[in-house]
Amino acid sequence: MRGIGNNWKSAALMMAPLLLFLGLCYAIPFFGVARWSVTLPEPGLGQYAVLVSDPLVQSVFMRTFRICIAVTVVSVAAAYAISVVWVRGTPSQRIFVEFCILIPFWISVLTRAFGWVALLSNRGLINTWLQAIGVISQPLALVRNEFGVIVGMSHFLIPFAVFPIASAIRSLDERVLLAARGMGASRTRIFWTVFLPMTRAGIVGAALIVFVFALGFFVTPAILGGGRSVMIAELIYLRIFQSPDWGLGAAISVVLVVAVGALMAVVMRFVNPRRMV
Amino acid sequence: MISYRPGPVSLLLALLVAAFLLLPLFAVVPVSFTPGRMLAMPTGQWSLRHYQTLINDPRWLESILLSLRIGIVTSLLSTVLAVTFGLAIWMFQPRFTALLVGFVILPMIVPPVVSAITLYFLLTTLSGLVPAIGYDTWLGVALAHTVMAVPFAAVMILVALSQVDRNIDLAARGLGASVWERATRVILPNIRFGVVTAALLSFILSWEEIGVTLFVTSVNAITLPRLMWMGLRDNIDPAVAALSVILILITLAVLILRAVVQYRRAPSDR
Numbered sequence: 001m002r003g004i005g006n007n008w009k010s011a012a013l014m015m016a017p018l019l020l021f022l023g024l025c026y027a028i029p030f031f032g033v034a035r036w037s038v039t040l041p042e043p044g045l046g047q048y049a050v051l052v053s054d055p056l057v058q059s060v061f062m063r064t065f066r067i068c069i070a071v072t073v074v075s076v077a078a079a080y081a082i083s084v085v086w087v088r089g090t091p092s093q094r095i096f097v098e099f100c101i102l103i104p105f106w107i108s109v110l111t112r113a114f115g116w117v118a119l120l121s122n123r124g125l126i127n128t129w130l131q132a133i134g135v136i137s138q139p140l141a142l143v144r145n146e147f148g149v150i151v152g153m154s155h156f157l158i159p160f161a162v163f164p165i166a167s168a169i170r171s172l173d174e175r176v177l178l179a180a181r182g183m184g185a186s187r188t189r190i191f192w193t194v195f196l197p198m199t200r201a202g203i204v205g206a207a208l209i210v211f212v213f214a215l216g217f218f219v220t221p222a223i224l225g226g227g228r229s230v231m232i233a234e235l236i237y238l239r240i241f242q243s244p245d246w247g248l249g250a251a252i253s254v255v256l257v258v259a260v261g262a263l264m265a266v267v268m269r270f271v272n273p274r275r276m277v
Numbered sequence: 278m279i280s281y282r283p284g285p286v287s288l289l290l291a292l293l294v295a296a297f298l299l300l301p302l303f304a305v306v307p308v309s310f311t312p313g314r315m316l317a318m319p320t321g322q323w324s325l326r327h328y329q330t331l332i333n334d335p336r337w338l339e340s341i342l343l344s345l346r347i348g349i350v351t352s353l354l355s356t357v358l359a360v361t362f363g364l365a366i367w368m369f370q371p372r373f374t375a376l377l378v379g380f381v382i383l384p385m386i387v388p389p390v391v392s393a394i395t396l397y398f399l400l401t402t403l404s405g406l407v408p409a410i411g412y413d414t415w416l417g418v419a420l421a422h423t424v425m426a427v428p429f430a431a432v433m434i435l436v437a438l439s440q441v442d443r444n445i446d447l448a449a450r451g452l453g454a455s456v457w458e459r460a461t462r463v464i465l466p467n468i469r470f471g472v473v474t475a476a477l478l479s480f481i482l483s484w485e486e487i488g489v490t491l492f493v494t495s496v497n498a499i500t501l502p503r504l505m506w507m508g509l510r511d512n513i514d515p516a517v518a519a520l521s522v523i524l525i526l527i528t529l530a531v532l533i534l535r536a537v538v539q540y541r542r543a544p545s546d547r
Contacts, residue, residue: 007369010456014365018358018381018427025424026384026392029399033391036398078294085283085291093288099532100295106528107302108485110505111521115301117513118308118316125304128318158298177281187284216388218488223509233390237491240394253391260388 033250040247047251057235057252064231067149067221068214074154075210076203079161086162087169105159113223116152117143120224144226152224153217160213161206168202208267212260232256302525309518316513327519336504337516343415344484344501350419351483355430356476358423363434364460368446378435385428393492396421400493413497421493422486426479433478437471438464 037047051057086097104112119125120142127139142148176198180190218233225231230238232252239249283291311317312324331337362381366374384392397412400421404411411417441464449463465472487502494503501520508514 007456011365011369011371014361015371015377018362018431019377021358022381022383022424022427025399025420026395027380029402030391030395032398032402033395078297081287081290082294082298084287088279088281088283089288089291090282093283093291097291097295100298102532103528104298104302106481106532107525108487108502108505110485110487110502110509110517111305111524112301114505114509114517114521115304117509118304118518119301121316121513123316123318125307125318155298155301158294174279174281181281187286216390218390218393218491219506233388236390236394240397240492249394253394256388257391260386264386 034254036246036250037254038247040250041245047247048255050248051251051255057248060230060232060235063146063229064215067146067153067229067231068211070146070150071153071157071214072207072211074150075157075161076165076207078154079158079165079206080199080203082158083162083166083169087166101159101162104155109156109219110223112155113152113220116148116155116224120148120151143224144228146225146229148224148226149221149229149231152220153214156217156220157210157213161210164205164209165199165202168199168205172198205267208263212263212267215260215263216256305518305521305525308515309522311515313515316515316518327516330516331519331523334516336499337501337520340499340501340504343498347415347419347422347498347500348480348483350416351422351426352476352480354419354423355427355479356472358427359430359434359475360465360472362431363438364464366435367438367441367464368456368459378431381431382428384425385432389425389488392425393489396424396489397492412493413495415498418490418493418498418500419483421489422483423479425486425489426482429482430475430479433471433475434468437468437474441467 038045040047082097082101085093086101087094089097117124121127122139122141122143124142126142127136130136131139142151172195176194177190180194185193216233217231218237221229221231222234222237225234233256236249236252236256239245239252307319308316309327310323310325311319312322312326365371366377371377400410400412400417403417408414409416410420445467446459446463449459454463485502486500487506490498490500490503491506494500499507505517505520508517
């Protein structure tokens, strides 16, 4: 039953504040940004031409792509390992794992990035200890490079990958596993030929979510990349605030939105959002 | 009942991932008790000077107060907007519900950096019209944070509403209750837990927000994350470690409290 009938006035009145708010403060300003991309410094598609020709922009795009792929692989694999125990472990194992997933999830991205700096920097815990026990004589370059960025971003994104994977594992029919065991398959074989293939949808969903999130990452790469491993989001920031070139920053933003929009359309095909939680 | 449990290899791998997840959180603890002025590793000497810095240096206290103020305004605004919208969606089930909700959750899906540049555009434009809520003002930051937090609040409210039994609203309607009475005396009391969660979540999102804040502030509205960022980017300030330890402890306390409350509410679930 559609109750809207003669109540449409109440409905409109109640929805108006939020819709107007987001329309005025979000949708319209976005078109303002899109306009920057074709009007600054001069009208035309010049900034988009720069995007496809400028070697610096190209190298940032390539690096972003490379880092996002690496982060996706690491996060999904790690999330899978922990999800298996979160869903199928004994009650005490499950509580422990849940704790490990939820705590980083609720802690600020800055605190976590700082934790990695404390661990990975030249005078950080890892290098200090390794030098103290004599494994290495020079500190390893673990941060201010792509390695540090990948570690920090994966750490941030693992919890997001856990939810779709855990939901796929949860919906797996246990009798299939028991049947495989009953017929004498080893644990390894069960995992590779039964368990993993049956949770494919969760893996694809998690990978797409992680990849989309990683594309627009700003804080973690800026801190752990130390200004050297610049990714797309940081490039936008630099173009707006350091070498004022608003048009280029705006053009990159528009491209990013289009890319994410296209990827989200793919996500929706693979993952039913209602089954995510 | 689960009878196919993870084997030793699975357990070992999960343990490694768990260690990876917790490692950076533990790493800040020893650093926060070092005596030096620069970021350094513990050498056996301990001190509380970085904790003292947090208390003595007025910048930290000022930014904490600013973040609290912005967080409270953000939380109130987002919750009110989300509740009115959510109630309308639930009570009237408008034809374009999917489209409307999709529009409302846009800031949640769009890459944060794009939202940031969009809000930068908004606030620099507003600066010319209403300087009080423009670029680098605390009200401007609260406005920007509300745009970012309101989708999460709306989702929370919609989830809470989806648990409400429609029959109680039908009964109220049958007895002649007006829209206002249905909303405030029948539906709202049933989703009060969801409303509180939405308010709390909006507050936390604002309290931790850094991506957008970097774009819309420069020297006046220095929120706590903004100050942490400055202490991380230029020259790493170990006071950030002390602050991180305090924030981690608060988070832990809240999570444990929440678990206890949940356990009390539904002891039969476990």
